[in-house]
Amino acid sequence: QVRLVESGGGEVQPGGSLTLSCGASGFTFSTYGMSWYRQAPGKERELVAGISGPLGITRKYADSVKGRFTISRDNAKNTVYLQMNALKPEETAVYFCNASPRDSTYYAPNVNWGQGTQVTVSS
Numbered sequence: 001q002v003r004l005v006e007s008g009g010g011e012v013q014p015g016g017s018l019t020l021s022c023g024a025s026g027f028t029f030s031t032y033g034m035s036w037y038r039q040a041p042g043k044e045r046e047l048v049a050g051i052s053g054p055l056g057i058t059r060k061y062a063d064s065v066k067g068r069f070t071i072s073r074d075n076a077k078n079t080v081y082l083q084m085n086a087l088k089p090e091e092t093a094v095y096f097c098n099a100s101p102r103d104s105t106y107y108a109p110n111v112n113w114g115q116g117t118q119v120t121v122s123s
Contacts, residue, residue, distance in 0.1 A: 002026040002111045004097050009117030012087055020082040020117055022097030029099075030054040030075040033106020036082045038093035038119075045096070049082060050107025060107045087121045094118050 008020040020036070035050035051121035052058040056073050070083040082096055094116040098109035 002099070004099070004111065006097055006114050006117040009095060009119045011120040011122060013061060014087065014089055014121055016087050016121070017083070017085045018087065018119060020084070020095055020097075020119075022080045022082075022114070024078045024080070024097075025100035025101060026031060027099065027101075029078040032099040032101055033103070033108075034071075034080040035098050035107040035109065036080070036095060036098070037098060038095045039092070039116075040090075040093040041074050043093075047107060048095070051080065052103065052106040056113055057085070058106065074110065084119075087119075089121045089123075092119060092121050 003025045005023045012018055031053050033052045036048040037045050038048050048062050049069055050060040051071045051073055068086045073080045080092045083087040096113050096116040100106050100110040
């Protein structure tokens, strides 16, 4: 059974940093592309970043986060991370991870969503 558990969210001031973690189980993590999405109140869920498997050679970022966010993975720990720097109030959202077995669309959601982790950027 596929399971994704996000953690690391919290409240941070504008310009601050957070690192999110997503622990995965129920599938062969190293062979899957992994991704982070976010959903703000009243808005659709959107792709934040994706990383290909197994070595993470290819990465994709939303234009709005390029240069500030970094996605990475640790296959030994079945975990994907999202390092977020210079956070903005408009990035307040619930952040989710997901997985894809397809190389061509490694950043697309293909498994059930976890509960997400809340990130609040506020002064």
